[in-house]
Amino acid sequence: MKLLKPENPVGIIGYGAYIPRYRIKTTEIARVWRGEGAGPIREKSVPGPDEDTITMSIEAGRNALARARVAPESIRAIWIGSESHPYAVKPSGTIVAEALGADSSISAADFEFACKAGTEALIAGMGFVGSGMARYMMAIGMDTAQGKPGDVLEYTAAAGGGALILGPAAESAAVLDGAYSYVSDTPDFWRRQTAKYPEHAQRFTGEPAYFDHIGHALRTYLDETGTTAKDYAYVIFHQPNAKFPQKIAKEAGFTPDQLAPGLLSPFIGNTYSGAVPLGLCATLDIARPGDRILAVSFGSGAGSDAFSLTVTSKIDEVRALAPTTQAYINRRTEIDYAVYAKYREKIDFDR
Amino acid sequence: MENPRHWRLKKQRYALVGEICPHCAVKIFPPRDVCPECGLEAKTSYQFSGKGKIYSYTKMTDGPAGFRQNAPYFVALIQLNEGPMITAQLTDVGDEEIKIGSPVEMVTRKLREDGDQHGAILYGYKFRPVLQEVSA
Numbered sequence A: 001m002k003l004l005k006p007e008n009p010v011g012i013i014g015y016g017a018y019i020p021r022y023r024i025k026t027t028e029i030a031r032v033w034r035g036e037g038a039g040p041i042r043e044k045s046v047p048g049p050d051e052d053t054i055t056m057s058i059e060a061g062r063n064a065l066a067r068a069r070v071a072p073e074s075i076r077a078i079w080i081g082s083e084s085h086p087y088a089v090k091p092s093g094t095i096v097a098e099a100l101g102a103d104s105s106i107s108a109a110d111f112e113f114a115c116k117a118g119t120e121a122l123i124a125g126m127g128f129v130g131s132g133m134a135r136y137m138m139a140i141g142m143d144t145a146q147g148k149p150g151d152v153l154e155y156t157a158a159a160g161g162g163a164l165i166l167g168p169a170a171e172s173a174a175v176l177d178g179a180y181s182y183v184s185d186t187p188d189f190w191r192r193q194t195a196k197y198p199e200h201a202q203r204f205t206g207e208p209a210y211f212d213h214i215g216h217a218l219r220t221y222l223d224e225t226g227t228t229a230k231d232y233a234y235v236i237f238h239q240p241n242a243k244f245p246q247k248i249a250k251e252a253g254f255t256p257d258q259l260a261p262g263l264l265s266p267f268i269g270n271t272y273s274g275a276v277p278l279g280l281c282a283t284l285d286i287a288r289p290g291d292r293i294l295a296v297s298f299g300s301g302a303g304s305d306a307f308s309l310t311v312t313s314k315i316d317e318v319r320a321l322a323p324t325t326q327a328y329i330n331r332r333t334e335i336d337y338a339v340y341a342k343y344r345e346k347i348d349f350d351r
Numbered sequence B: 001m002e003n004p005r006h007w008r009l010k011k012q013r014y015a016l017v018g019e020i021c022p023h024c025a026v027k028i029f030p031p032r033d034v035c036p037e038c039g040l041e042a043k044t045s046y047q048f049s050g051k052g053k054i055y056s057y058t059k060m061t062d063g064p065a066g067f068r069q070n071a072p073y074f075v076a077l078i079q080l081n082e083g084p085m086i087t088a089q090l091t092d093v094g095d096e097e098i099k100i101g102s103p104v105e106m107v108t109r110k111l112r113e114d115g116d117q118h119g120a121i122l123y124g125y126k127f128r129p130v131l132q133e134v135s136a
């Protein structure tokens, strides 16, 4: 038995998205660096100068609490997955917990696993709630990703994410059917402690990293649950660009319609740890009771988490209680490379 | 052990937690433990909705150290829906026209940080144009 399944059934009782309002067109980045652009990714989201993974997690967390309709004091853990925690040492979780009004008798921790840190927190949370140690917990995947100026990653490294509150399946808007994690030591992408920008081994990012790990997790999850692509209304894959998720979806027999609601990278770029949680928020925004949703994340280094959900009738009660993912996508202010460089602290003011 | 006063300041700064008077139900921000209306003791904490309207505003074209990344920015007097008037920075001002009476909502943002990337980051409330009206 490879599936991860808790003793007591667990589900999502509240969810909340966040995407900052600024956008830079990939053609604008290409203009500055005389580069080739990023294909179907038209623009990417950029955080404002007063935003970081903590402030963005606070807003997504508030949206999730509004939908969950539970007191913040009843949340027993807040776990934040990100590769852009503002502090190298000092947890993001304590600040987010304080701002959300959570009690001090709480587990607050930061997770790190490149782009799958958010789903890592979610799966750990399934165990925390499913064992009965906690009634409710919040798992967040959030990033303000940066690429080296002029590097291929700069075209897509974006900002955003989602917060998910887990609780007993009976209270949930979507029941978690189960999960599966697959990892291997793969040197495709990394950032050392004091480095501002990540490094990546170009030849490793496609086949041996993304496709191999997602493929393993996806096939194993489908085999173990005895399901196929047809059993799911929607599917969400990690989306470092638009091409990779489209390719894996097609190979696995998913239609473009199943992929579309959760494929946000063409509009906002790659939100790293935020990508799958955010794609899930966007999908829950439109899902109907009874729909099954499959999600498969990928994190460099490397690993993949697969899990699925069955939407309940409670979705119709909670959906309108917080802003939709689409409201954040639609709220956009375009900036040029100069403003972007200022916002992302690529200009040094104090030296 | 945490200083309770400091702890309360954080709640107030991160999430707009004030007080409500148990005698006359007036909502108080910032918390001051004494009701400005009836003069009686008021220590019951109260979570403000974060919704309000711009009462007055000014545009800052330059900022002090720690704020320069943000310039130009707006500072506004905001009348909270629950009554109190507070001063706060506006953020995420895009194409919306900022004018007296514009509806705004509270967000928690970075207020200040040391430019040298070594100091602590200070977080607190700011206000922005309302993102999407949500039925509460």
Ligand SMILES: [Zn+2]
Binding pocket: B021, B022, B023, B024, B025, B026, B035, B036, B037, B038, B039, B040, B042
């Ligand atoms: Zn009073």
